[in-house]
Amino acid sequence: MQKSVFYGALAAAVVIGGAAGAATLDDVKARGNLNCGVSTGLVGFASPDASGNWEGFDVAVCRAVAAAVLGDPQAVEFIPTTGKTRFTALASGEVDMLARNTTWTFSRDTDLKLDFIGVNYYDGQGFMVPKALGVTSAKDLDGATVCIQTGTTTELNLADFFRVNNISYEPVPIETNAEAQQQYLAEACDVYTTDASGLAATRASFESPGDHVILPEIISKEPLGPVVRHGDNEWGDIVRWTLNALISAEELGITSANVGELSGGPTNNPEINRLLGTEGTLGDMIGLDSEWAQRAIMAEGNYGEIFEKNIGENTPVGLARGLNAQYTEGGLIYSPPFR
Amino acid sequence: MATMTDPPRESFRLSMLIYDTRYRSLTIQVIALFAFMLLVAWIISNTVQNLASLGKEVEFGFFSEPASYDINQRLLDYTSRDTHLRASFMGLLNTLVVAVLGCITATIIGVLVGVARLSRNWLIARIMTVYVEMFRNVPVLLWIVFAMAILIESLPSPRAFRGENATQSLILNDSVAITNRGVYVPEALFSRSLGDVRLFGESSLRFDVSLDLVAIIAVLAASFFVFRRIRIWAERVQNETGNRPTTWHFQVAVLVVPTFILLAALGFHLGKPELKGFNFAGGTHLRNSLIALWIALSLYTAAFIAEIVRGGILAISKGQTEAAGSLGLRPNRIMSLVILPQALRVIIPPLISNYLNLTKNSSLAIAVGYLDITGTLGGITLNQTGRELECLLLLMLIYLCISLTISVFMNIYNKRVALVER
Secondary structure (H helix, E strand, O other): OHHHHHHHHHHHHHHHHHHHHOOHHHHHHHHOOEEEEEOOOEOOOEEEOOOOOEEOHHHHHHHHHHHHHHOOOOOEEEEEOOOOOHHHHHHOOOOOEEOOOOEOOHHHHHOOOEEEOOOOEEEOEEEEEEHHHOOOOHHHOOOEEEEEEOOOHHHHHHHHHHHHOOOOEEEEEEOOHHHHHHHHHOOOOOEEEEEHHHHHHHHHOOOOHHHEEEOOOOOOOEEEOOEEEOOOHHHHHHHHHHHHHHHHHHHHOOOOOOHHHHOOOOOOOHHHHHHHOOOOOHHHHOOOOOOHHHHHHHHHOOHHHHHHHHOOOOOOOOOOOHHHOEHHHOOOEOOOOOO | OOOOOOOOOOOOOOOHHHHOHHHHHHHHHHHHHHHHHHHHHHHHHHHHHHHHHHOOOOOOHHHHOEOOOOOOOOOOOOOOOOEHHHHHHHHHHHHHHHHHHHHHHHHHHHHHHHHHHOOOOHHHHHHHHHHHHHHHOOOHHHHHHHHHHHHHHHOOOHHHHOOOOOOOOOEOOOOEEEEEOEEEEOEEEEOOOOOEEEEOOOOOOOEEEEHHHHHHHHHHHHHHHHHHHHHHHHHHHHHHHOOOOOOHHHHHHHHHHHHHHHHHHHOEEEEOOEEEOOEEEOOEEEEHHHHHHHHHHHHHHHHHHHHHHHHHHHOOOHHHHHHHHHOOOOHHHHHHHHHHHHHHHHHHHHHHHHHHHHHHHHHHHHHHOOOOHHHHHHHHHHHHHOOHHHHHHHHHHHHHHHHHHHHHHHHHHHHHHOOOOO
């Protein structure tokens, strides 16, 4: 009898263990909302507004996925994660996907059992210093105190940069962007380093952004993108192609304003027709209906619209498209064809 | 006629396991043990299955790979090219530093406050009550963050010390700088240093021991030994002749002179902190994170220790105080010679658990960016390698070892002060 109970328990364990790994799509549909891991607050990328609604460049990706899968861009529960907790939250199933300024690296993709489904922002690590210090290059920072978020790739780049250039520094490890901001503004550290986009976003929230400069050196490649668990390829495909749909929509001139009109009936561009579901069965192939991409684009607009609205040059963050322009405009943003 | 028959020989029936009080407790214990073991087996097999389905195996190979991150407070040599094991070792030393410093100051403050709370001076007693209640009833994490915020926001940055019209200057004869990045104090330097001796070769646990420090400790120990011999000799003379020879000048000389000679021979001098570039250079840098953590943990734990000390003192009958007073002892000496030694018997056991609490609470260090063992092994290493299970199991084992070690030493001390029964 003891033995059969043991085998029963073992079997139950196997079932539970197996269930954690697969069918995120079914879980999301059954739950009726998408659990999306975002940062704890970075203006322009993911931060709650005055009434508590999350908004930003990364948030828009979550909303597009929710719109494609569930038909409702508001059916998202945003779960703030720190640099340290994000991968555990994803691996344990607490969140269905991460859209959190996460750098795509070899070991994260393979050893940590994550799947990066693409890049939504090409970034690099930079340094911000108060203008009053009179520093013009990162190589002048010998002996400086540097605020750095723990559990990030920037922490490792920082150590390498100072070691290779044979200059010393004093790291001040902190957990969140808000803490870094507090220490930096109190001059407890001379320098704040993180992805250049994050620096711009942080500077935008200062009282006098003009008193701080971002140094010209970009010391690393930081391709940031949404992440899902390794092993659930159906779910990975949905998130990957939702992002690609936003990118293709910009390339093909589909915007949140004209998507309704374009999906009214077949146009004479077959790729637009396939993307918007008026021709072919692309939706079926990823287990969704044919209007999935229409809803994703309608949620927050195409890639370019999302960029301009949240972090573009007319926002306080004020980032130029640069590397993140479409490949047709000399950037790196490029979606495989919808065919 | 009465016949004597043997009582019927009882045969063992299975139902007796439940209905017979001789077997019942055994039965229940066996069943409970089986159930417990099943639960443990289920948890382990579930973990292994889940890890296997994620494609992860339990392995510790990552420890020999380069850590690639820097640690600001390192007691031994460490660079970002050292291994994760070395980084964890640095974290362990940082944990031990703050735990030892915290336990010492918490004990001193706790004893003083505990005694003062019983003072007949109304104001002192009330102030101590307010202190104890404030610190005991607010979570320690808040005190840690609060202490850090005060240090960062209220102290001047190094820039205020710079230039012609500096608004701040170093204190104590230009040797101590108090900034919002920490306190810079002079460091001991030896111009004719004996050098270091390296233990454990080039391994990740290598440990440099300063021979200067060893020499100073050896000389001090020898001085103290001679000091004790002189006192024993003086007592013997007093017992034999009734006259105690004057020895204090010998004793002071024995304690002070050899150490001074040694320091002079080693070329001892102080290295003062100086403003250089962005920060102060030279001197010893006590970082804000260490100070905030140390202050908050000490004050928080001291509030508990104060209550234990107060309870211990109240446990000693008032007759002891009155008896000591009638012998002509003054209140200070009554406390230190009569009351406290007896109160220790009551105080030590709960004191142990407060030392353990302080050590475990030091794992909140990452809140102020102090890289203790939780910040290195359980923080950055865990995050960069993705080995949650291995890192956390090891972390738990390390805290268990630290706590058990503290318990062992405190229990030995407890035995020494315990009432000897004859």
